[in-house]
Amino acid sequence: MTLLLDQRTDPEVVASGGLHVLVVGxxxxxxxxxxxxxxxxxxxxxxxxESPAKAAFDFYRWIETHQPRLPRKIGSLRVLLSxxxxxxxxxxxxxxxxxxxxxxxxxxxxxxxxxxxxSAHRDGMAWLYFAGHGLRRTLTDGLLLxxxxxxxxxxxxxxHCAELEDIFYGMAPAAPDDDVARTxxxxxxxxxxxxxxxxxxxxxxxxKVFQAPMAAVADDxxxxxxxxxxxxxSAYGQPGxxxxxxxxxLRCLEGAAAESDDGSTAWRxxxxxxxxxxxxxxxxxxxxxxxxGVTVGGYAADxxxxxxxxxxxxxxxxxxxxxxxREVAAVHLGGEQVGPPVPFPRSCVxxxxxxxxxxxxxxxxxxxxxxxxxxxxxxxxxxxxxxxxEGTP
Amino acid sequence: MTTxxxxxxxLYDDRGPIVAPVKAVRRSTGEVVRGMSYETLDVAPxxxxxxxxxxxxxxxxxxxxxxxxxxxKALLEPAVGERSPHEWQARAHYHVAPRVxxxxxxxxxxxxxxxxxxxxxxxxxxxxxxxxxxxxxEGFVSLELDVGSGDGDxxxxxxxxxxxxxxxxxxxxxxxxxxxxxxxxxxxRLELQLADPEVDMLLRSAARADxxxxxxxxxxxxxxxxxxxxxxxxxxxxxxxxxxxFNELERLRDWPQNLMSWIDWLPDGAALxxxxxxxxxDHTEALAAFLQVGQRGIPFxxxxxxxxxxxxxxxxxxxxxDASVDALLERIQAIAYDMMFDRPxxxxxxxxxxxxxxxxLMGSVGASGGAIQLGSLLESDGYASVFP
Numbered sequence: 001m002t003l004l005l006d007q008r009t010d011p012e013v014v015a016s017g018g019l020h021v022l023v024v025g026x027x028x029x030x031x032x033x034x035x036x037x038x039x040x041x042x043x044x045x046x047x048x049x050e051s052p053a054k055a056a057f058d059f060y061r062w063i064e065t066h067q068p069r070l071p072r073k074i075g076s077l078r079v080l081l082s083x084x085x086x087x088x089x090x091x092x093x094x095x096x097x098x099x100x101x102x103x104x105x106x107x108x109x110x111x112x113x114x115x116x117x118x119s120a121h122r123d124g125m126a127w128l129y130f131a132g133h134g135l136r137r138t139l140t141d142g143l144l145l146x147x148x149x150x151x152x153x154x155x156x157x158x159x160h161c162a163e164l165e166d167i168f169y170g171m172a173p174a175a176p177d178d179d180v181a182r183t184x185x186x187x188x189x190x191x192x193x194x195x196x197x198x199x200x201x202x203x204x205x206x207x208k209v210f211q212a213p214m215a216a217v218a219d220d221x222x223x224x225x226x227x228x229x230x231x232x233x234s235a236y237g238q239p240g241x242x243x244x245x246x247x248x249x250l251r252c253l254e255g256a257a258a259e260s261d262d263g264s265t266a267w268r269x270x271x272x273x274x275x276x277x278x279x280x281x282x283x284x285x286x287x288x289x290x291x292x293g294v295t296v297g298g299y300a301a302d303x304x305x306x307x308x309x310x311x312x313x314x315x316x317x318x319x320x321x322x323x324x325x326r327e328v329a330a331v332h333l334g335g336e337q338v339g340p341p342v343p344f345p346r347s348c349v350x351x352x353x354x355x356x357x358x359x360x361x362x363x364x365x366x367x368x369x370x371x372x373x374x375x376x377x378x379x380x381x382x383x384x385x386x387x388x389x390e391g392t393p
Numbered sequence: 394m395t396t397x398x399x400x401x402x403x404l405y406d407d408r409g410p411i412v413a414p415v416k417a418v419r420r421s422t423g424e425v426v427r428g429m430s431y432e433t434l435d436v437a438p439x440x441x442x443x444x445x446x447x448x449x450x451x452x453x454x455x456x457x458x459x460x461x462x463x464x465x466k467a468l469l470e471p472a473v474g475e476r477s478p479h480e481w482q483a484r485a486h487y488h489v490a491p492r493v494x495x496x497x498x499x500x501x502x503x504x505x506x507x508x509x510x511x512x513x514x515x516x517x518x519x520x521x522x523x524x525x526x527x528x529x530x531e532g533f534v535s536l537e538l539d540v541g542s543g544d545g546d547x548x549x550x551x552x553x554x555x556x557x558x559x560x561x562x563x564x565x566x567x568x569x570x571x572x573x574x575x576x577x578x579x580x581x582r583l584e585l586q587l588a589d590p591e592v593d594m595l596l597r598s599a600a601r602a603d604x605x606x607x608x609x610x611x612x613x614x615x616x617x618x619x620x621x622x623x624x625x626x627x628x629x630x631x632x633x634x635x636x637x638x639f640n641e642l643e644r645l646r647d648w649p650q651n652l653m654s655w656i657d658w659l660p661d662g663a664a665l666x667x668x669x670x671x672x673x674x675d676h677t678e679a680l681a682a683f684l685q686v687g688q689r690g691i692p693f694x695x696x697x698x699x700x701x702x703x704x705x706x707x708x709x710x711x712x713x714x715d716a717s718v719d720a721l722l723e724r725i726q727a728i729a730y731d732m733m734f735d736r737p738x739x740x741x742x743x744x745x746x747x748x749x750x751x752x753x754l755m756g757s758v759g760a761s762g763g764a765i766q767l768g769s770l771l772e773s774d775g776y777a778s779v780f781p
Binding site: 138141165169194203214215216217218219220221222223230231232261262263264266271272276280281293295297299300301302354370371372373374376380382383 | 416418420423425442444446450452454455456472475603604605638639640641642671672673674675676702703706707708711713726729730731732733734735
C-alpha cells in the first residue's frame, strides 16, 4: 500500500486542490552489498544504506501529525519505504504503517498517481521527498536509485532509476487545460556526485516516469528543488536515525526557519525562509560539523510550507568583553530577566518577537539599553562591550 | 501632506555605502512596503517594523513611529557586536555567508598560499590593464581589475598550495571588479565582487535571500541597465537571471530578448532569452536562442550554463534539435561537469574543465585547439598570461 492518507474527496480538497505528498525512502538496496561487504566497481561501489528510510519516515510522520499547520488540507499522502534492518530495529513502527517497498515499479505507479491527484486543481500543492542513493548525471540533474537498482536480471543497469529532470519537468503543466498544482516543492535527500566510471555509460538514462512533452504552454510554477548536497558532494545521515537533511528540515518546520512580517503574530515557514536557514545554518541545525551544504534550484519563488501556533523558540546568547563583566550583569529582554545573572549561561531559549535589550551591571560598567529589535529564529548571539565606570572589578 | 519613511543604513565598505532591500511592515494592518535602503517611501501614518536582512544573515531591525505628515527615518544598524571589525572587511562580513565569514572576520584566519594566473586571448591583451591594487592579509587576498570591453574574455585561475587544487573563474568584460580569494573551511573560495553595489548585492543574494526583496532588487537592476541602454550588460544579465530563478515570468517582460539583441557578444543574453522562451512554451524560439550561445562563447553566469545544457539535451532527445547541436552540447557539458553551481559567476574546478573552457574559446574564434597542458597554460597556443 502506498496511499496512507486519502482525503481526495474532502470538500475542502476538492474546492482548493489540497496538498498531495509523495515520500520515498530507500535504504535496503536489494542488489547492493552491505556496508561491510566487498563493494562492486560496476555498481560504483555503492552499498546498502541505513538512514534514508528513517529520514523519509520522519518526514511522513511530521506531515501526518501537523496537518492543521499545513497550507492546504492533505488530499493524498503516499509513502514508499525500504528500510534497513537497523532502522527497523530502532524504529519498529516503520513496519506498522504498511508502506509499500520503494521499488521502481511502485515508485512509477505512485508518482503517476501523485501527478494525477495533483492535477485536479491548479491552486493545489504537490510535495516530493526522496531519500536514498543519487548519482549526479549532469549539472543539476541526477538519477534517483530505487530499491531494485542494479537488478542482475536486467541488461540495463539503470532500468530501476528515475531521472530528477523527468520528474521536475513532468510535473510542469503539459497543456493549456492542465490544472496541475502550480505550487510544488521537491526535497532531494541524496548524494550529488558523479563517479568517474559513470562516464563509461555516456549519459546514463533512467526509466522515464513522465516523458513530459514539450508543451506550448507557460511553465508558471513555483517549484523549488532543495538538494541535500552540493554538486560533487555527498549527503550524510546517522545509521538508524535518519539523514541530516531530514533533521535540519524538521527543525526548520518546527520553527527554526519561522518568520513573521510584524514580529508578533502569524509566524510561518516558507520555501524562502527555509532556503535561507538550510543554507546559512545547516551545521547548527544538525548539531554537528558535517561536510554537507544544501543547494536550492528549480523555480525558487516563495510558497508557504507551514504556520506556527505560537512564537518560535530563539536561541539567545550573550558574550561579554571583558568576560568578567558577565559576573555582574543582569540581562533583560522586554522587561523580563533572561537567565540567572551570575554567571550568565552560554545561551538560553527565548520566544521570537520584538524585544528591547537592557543589561544592568549594578557596579563597574555603564548599563546597556537598546531600542526594540526583531529577535527571530534560529538564534541571536550578541557580543557586548560595556563601558567601564568607577569601581570596575 | 505627504507622509514618508526613509532609511539610514550606516554601513560602509572601502568602496562606499552598502545598499540593501528594506521591508517596512505597518504593525496595525500588516501592510508591507518595500524599497532600497537609500530610498524614501510614501507611507500611511502608523508604527512600522522596519527590517533588512543582509546576505551574510545579519538581521537589522527597528520600530519607528510615523506621524501624519512626518518625514520619518528608520535607523538600521547592526546590533552591538555585530559590526564588521574593519571597513576593509565589511563586504565579506555583510555579504558572504557565515561559513565563509567566520575565519576572516576576526582577522586571524589561515595564511593563504595561492597563485593567481590570468589568461586571455592574445589579441585581446590590450583590453586589460594590470591590477590597480593588490592587497592581502591573513585569510584573504584581493586585487582590483579594470577589464576593458574589447573583444576578449579573461579567466582567472587560482592554484591552491600545497594541495595543488585548481579553480577558474570567468571575469566578465567591461567591468571594474575586485577578485578575492577567501579562506573557508576545506579550501579557498575565489569570488568576484562587482563595482555597482546593487548588482553586487544581487549577485550574492539571489541564491539565499528573501524572495520578495531580491525580486524587487533584480527588477530595479535590470530596469536601470536597460534605461542606460545596457551600459552594464552583466548587471542586466544578473537581474534577468535572478528573475528567472524565481520564475518571475511577468516581471521579466522582454528584457532577455533585448539583452540578446542589443549585446551581440554576450552569451548569457542568448541563454537567458532561450530559457525565458522555453518557460513560455515557445521551444522553437528557445532553441534558436540557445544555438546562439555557441557562437558567443561560454556564459558568465552558472545559471546560463545550466539552462543551456538542460534545454539542449532535452531538445536533442525530443528531436526538436538535430545532431548539429551535439558539438556545442559536448563542449559546454565538458565544462559543466566541473562547474561549482553554488557560485553565481561561472567557476569551475579541475584541469579538465579549464582545458575544455580554453578549447571552447579557441573554437569560437576559429583558432586551432589541441591539448593544453596546465604547465603550459601561460604560453599555450592563442593564449598568454597577463599579470603573472
